[in-house]
Amino acid sequence: MTQLRTVQVLGGGSAGSSAHVRSLAAGLVARGVRVTVCAPAELDHDYDFLGAGAHFVPVPRRSDPLSVGALRAACVGADVVHAHGVHAAVRAAMALASQHVPLVVTWHSRPHAEGARRQLLRLMERKAVRAAAVVLGTSSELVDRARRRGARDARLGPVTSPAPRQVDDLGDHGKARAELGAVDRPLVMSVGPLEPYRGHDTLLDAARSWLGHDPVPLVAVVGEGRQRGALQRRIETEELPVRLLGHREDAGSLLAAADVAVLASRWEARAPLAQEALRLGVPLVATAVGGVPELVGEAAELVPYGDAVALASAVSRLLADPGRRAALAEAGRRQARTWPTEDETIAQVLSVYDELCER
Structure with missing residues (x-):
């Protein structure tokens, strides 16, 4: 059986989404999946994706041809590309325009914009979710928002932050x-x-x-x-x-x-x-x-x-x-204790990957 290969794409990387990708990368690698993380270089310093067993490709949080080209090259040969956040999803959609690779988008939060930028953000959200085969929203409200923006398949995918070190002393x-x-x-x-x-x-x-x-x-x-x-x-x-x-x-x-x-x-x-x-x-x-x-x-x-x-x-x-x-x-x-564990979160994501590969 061919080894599954996935590319995880981060934009600016909030603390929550970056920690999730680090946890996801480690869990997928442990399950035999080849993982490449594409993110700004400073995020690997902070979250050590290489230490999780992933291959790391530094890609700036920009949509210029050079950055999109680097992302496109990293996605060649991938079975599934998984973008985290609206900006990362838009850039991933651009990179995959000429590749038949399914895109999964996890919507971790709702970006904030005022004035004219709010309309631009709405357009970006529509482009992001419509390019995705599956959108995972971390809350029910985000799932509903993705559906309103035109998502073909939007599901609840709650992400639990890695448990902190307990401080009992x-x-x-x-x-x-x-x-x-x-x-x-x-x-x-x-x-x-x-x-x-x-x-x-x-x-x-x-x-x-x-x-x-x-x-x-x-x-x-x-x-x-x-x-x-x-x-x-x-x-x-x-x-x-x-x-x-x-x-x-x-x-x-x-x-x-x-x-x-x-x-x-x-x-x-x-x-x-x-x-x-x-x-x-x-x-x-x-x-x-x-x-x-x-x-x-x-x-x-x-x-x-x-x-x-x-x-x-x-x-x-x-x-x-x-x-x-x-x-x-x-x-x-x-x-x-009612929240999904890291293992349960990884299992849900992997089941989505398997479903898309079977299609």
């Missing part, structure tokens, strides 16, 4: 809290890029209302992005109890030490922060947007997007109620 928690200056005060954590759609301005509005608490909670935010300068100026001008920590390799340890985690985004599918908080038993307050309610079930406090009063009140109630925090921690761990 209370000494680790104490060390993390001491470093942040939260030994004798509550610690509220958020993790994610400092971009407008992540709702950090709303989180800062909520933090201003916590100045009246005794002791005042410390809000710690892990992540980098174009909003960092504006957020830091607000923090200094308004004297808010917020620390921007930048990129941290120990984000999981910091999150495990928190009293409450906050996800204030405008939209999410299967947010890595929500997954990690529930697995670690950290009570979560999140916006009821996108795939978040489907992901967390009853295991988190949900609030409307952009509502700083509701966000502040939900966090305040949790900080004042240790019993509710303990109940949410247990509910979170139970909910996490």
